[in-house]
Amino acid sequence: MTADLATRSTVPAKPDEPPLRPTAQRLGPRGIFSQVLLTLVLLLFLLPFIWMLSNSVKPGDEVFSSGLLGSEVRLGNYGEALAYLPFGRFMLNGLFVSISGTIVVCVTSVLAAYAFSRLRFRGRGAIFMVYLATLMVPHEVTVVPLFILMQQLGWVNSYAALIFPWAFSAFGTFLLRQFFLSIPQELEEAAVIDGASKLRILVQVIVPIARPAIAVLAVFTFINYWNSYLWPLIIINSQEKATIPLGLSYFLSQNGNEWHLLMAGCAIAMAPTVLMVVLLQKHLIRGIAISGIGGR
Amino acid sequence: MAVPLAAPPGAVRAARGSGHRRGDGKAAAGFLAPSGAGFLAFTLIPVIGSLVISFFAWPVLGRRKFAGFENFxxxxxxxxxxxxxxxxxxxxxxxxxxxxxxxxxxxxxxxxxxxxxxxxxxxxxxxxxxxxxxxxxxxxxxxxxxxxxxxxxxxxxxxxxxxxxxxxxxxxxxxxxxxxxxxxxxxxxxxxxxxxxxxxxxxxxxxxxxxxxxxxxxxxxxxxxxxxxxxxxxxxxxxxxxxxxxxxxxxxxxxxxxxxxxxxxxxxxxxxxxxxxxxxxxxxxxxxxxxxxxxxxxxxxxxxxxxxx
Known part of the structure; x- marks a missing residue:
């Protein structure tokens, strides 16, 4: 799974150029020491996750009295957590909101990025500047007016309120426009001569080339929706519509002492994001290199 | 749940007629519409609205009142x-x-x-x-x-x-x-x-x-x-x-x-x-x-x- 990352960093840029820095092939005694030490640092770093998993399968009264392993491994805690609060429901809500939001973001960004990178029209520069300017505005500035807007639309406590306010940010448009600009126009010329419509050129020529950039946008958009906390806290007021982070905070406020169940809930909440990162690591790494997306 | 909208077909058809050189205003409007409408409603207007609201005493319930710089x-x-x-x-x-x-x-x-x-x-x-x-x-x-x-x-x-x-x-x-x-x-x-x-x-x-x-x-x-x-x-x-x-x-x-x-x-x-x-x-x-x-x-x-x- 990690082969991509490993080769990417060790293979020199040009194949005929000998590797000048000592590569990972030969590790001297110092290299082995460094490797072992780094692994220990990594294990310490991973300890919170390990502790979470270990406590998620302990009997509840052993959370503070036992080490890594309790007197038994209770996988049933997961079932109990799912029954205690509707975690299954939170997961489905989160998946629905994140997937819908990601689709809206990708489709609207692709269309707008095409207009900004390939079409000539009056005011293009000015409109694009307005998009760019809003990139600097922190989300917190818009939550109050958005809350009022949601009240007026009757969207308080709805999926629409979770999806739409964040589905049109300038970021996706900006990212994809930059990528589209790097695609040579000659590639589209054959299609233009064939008389293909602009929409067809976009869908059949540009989108396939831009797939890596779109994938990056999709992954980060999904993760942002999935992890979003402040906005759901403001706009959602029932378990029926809550997403995972909100569900966890409900759990904390209702029964914060059931640590074993809470840890099972955390593990459930983390699983989809970890899975995504492992499966799509190639896109993520490249995306960070080309765009500086995400950023905390 | 509304899922997104492809570019309005009308706009694209209109664009086909106009030459590349003369500008693609109509096509651009079509391609920009979905993103632009959402951007206007959920980003630009809220940003401006936020500044306006900050000059009001604005309780969720009850009467709102212009307050000048009082909040600040x-x-x-x-x-x-x-x-x-x-x-x-x-x-x-x-x-x-x-x-x-x-x-x-x-x-x-x-x-x-x-x-x-x-x-x-x-x-x-x-x-x-x-x-x-x-x-x-x-x-x-x-x-x-x-x-x-x-x-x-x-x-x-x-x-x-x-x-x-x-x-x-x-x-x-x-x-x-x-x-x-x-x-x-x-x-x-x-x-x-x-x-x-x-x-x-x-x-x-x-x-x-x-x-x-x-x-x-x-x-x-x-x-x-x-x-x-x-x-x-x-x-x-x-x-x-x-x-x-x-x-x-x-x-x-x-x-x-x-x-x-x-x-x-x-x-x-x-x-x-x-x-x-x-x-x-x-x-x-x-x-x-x-x-x-x-x-x-x-x-x-x-x-x-x-x-x-």
Whole structure:
């Protein structure tokens, strides 16, 4: 799974150029020491996750009295957590909101990025500047007016309120426009001569080339929706519509002492994001290199 | 649930007729419509609206009233607001340097003679994508009196451990430590990408010239990495001023208001006290500070960021 990352960093840029820095092939005694030490640092770093998993399968009264392993491994805690609060429901809500939001973001960004990178029209520069300017505005500035807007639309406590306010940010448009600009126009010329419509050129020529950039946008958009906390806290007021982070905070406020169940809930909440990162690591790494997306 | 809209077919058909040279106004309108309408409704108008609301006494229920600069001046003289600003500043000043130091250090370490670099990078990156609320809950357990950290403290130091989240002199440090743990992986990847982009020849030339490893790091690697460092610093500064979920989940701003941050205060004023005008004014203070700090960074960058080379 990690082969991509490993080769990417060790293979020199040009194949005929000998590797000048000592590569990972030969590790001297110092290299082995460094490797072992780094692994220990990594294990310490991973300890919170390990502790979470270990406590998620302990009997509840052993959370503070036992080490890594309790007197038994209770996988049933997961079932109990799912029954205690509707975690299954939170997961489905989160998946629905994140997937819908990601689709809206990708489709609207692709269309707008095409207009900004390939079409000539009056005011293009000015409109694009307005998009760019809003990139600097922190989300917190818009939550109050958005809350009022949601009240007026009757969207308080709805999926629409979770999806739409964040589905049109300038970021996706900006990212994809930059990528589209790097695609040579000659590639589209054959299609233009064939008389293909602009929409067809976009869908059949540009989108396939831009797939890596779109994938990056999709992954980060999904993760942002999935992890979003402040906005759901403001706009959602029932378990029926809550997403995972909100569900966890409900759990904390209702029964914060059931640590074993809470840890099972955390593990459930983390699983989809970890899975995504492992499966799509190639896109993520490249995306960070080309765009500086995400950023905390 | 409405799922998105492809470009209106009418606009595209219209575009086919018009030549490339003469401009694509109608087609552009079609392609821009979905994004533009949403952008207008959910970003641009709210940004302007937020500024307007900040000049009103605007309770959720009841009558709203124009208040001029009152929300802003009330905040400036409010000791609670002073405290949450100070808390946020302390967080930023501790978190940003720690984050950059840890991420740069690990990026350099992993880029040295290490096997399975990709695996290390991936694992260090994981907490940046797992839900912040879940991360914070795990650390809340770690920090509990009699929890793992307390037990380790007592074993190592032989004295009773402080109540990390309940003691005003420890709570912010606890929040910072957890935040560094969860956040540095992102900058580590930015730096790794920057290091990978430095041509080997330059390192080798310096090495042949007899430049030692530390000098090489200081005079070659770090200057060449400075654009990545500048970028990482800007992004990390901006997002660290917006810190919310970690203190909200781990301490709920406590003890007292020892860890209440600007965004937590905004949330409380706006959505617990329901004073939307005050909340908007807080948001604009936050925005102004972020703009100011970012501008200062851009002014300062000339002194240490090298773009060519």
């Amino acid at each position: 001046t009330d905040l400036i003289t409010d000791p609670t607001f002073h405290r949450v600003m100070l808390n946020t500043l302390v967080f930023v000043l501790a978190y940003v340097p720690l984050n950059l130091a840890v991420s740069l250090g690990l990026a350099l370490w992993i880029n040295s003679k290490i096997r399975w670099r990709g695996l290390y990078r991936l694992l260090f990156f994981i907490p940046t994508v797992t839900p912040m609320v879940a991360n914070a809950l795990v650390w809340r357990l770690l920090y509990q009196p009699n929890g793992l950290i307390s037990q380790t403290w007592e074993t190592v130091f032989g004295s009773p451990a402080p109540n990390f989240l309940g003691d005003p002199s420890w709570a912010m440090a606890a929040v910072v430590l957890m935040s560094v743990w969860q956040g540095f992986g992102y900058n580590m990847l930015v730096f790794s990408a920057g290091l990978d982009a430095i041509p080997n020849q330059i390192q080798e030339a310096a090495s042949i010239d007899g430049v030692g490893p530390f000098r090489r790091l200081w005079s070659v690697t770090l200057p060449m990495l400075s654009p990545s460092m500048f970028f990482a610093m800007i992004m990390t500064l901006i997002t660290s001023f917006q810190v919310f979920a970690q203190p909200q989940i781990m301490t709920d701003g406590g003890p007292g208001i020892a860890t209440e941050t600007v965004v937590m205060h905004l949330y409380r004023e706006g959505f617990i006290q329901y004073e939307l005008g005050t909340a908007s004014a807080i948001a604009w203070y936050l925005f102004l500070i972020i703009m100011l700090v970012t501008a200062l960074q851009f002014v300062g960058q000339k002194r240490w960021v090298h773009y060519d080379g």
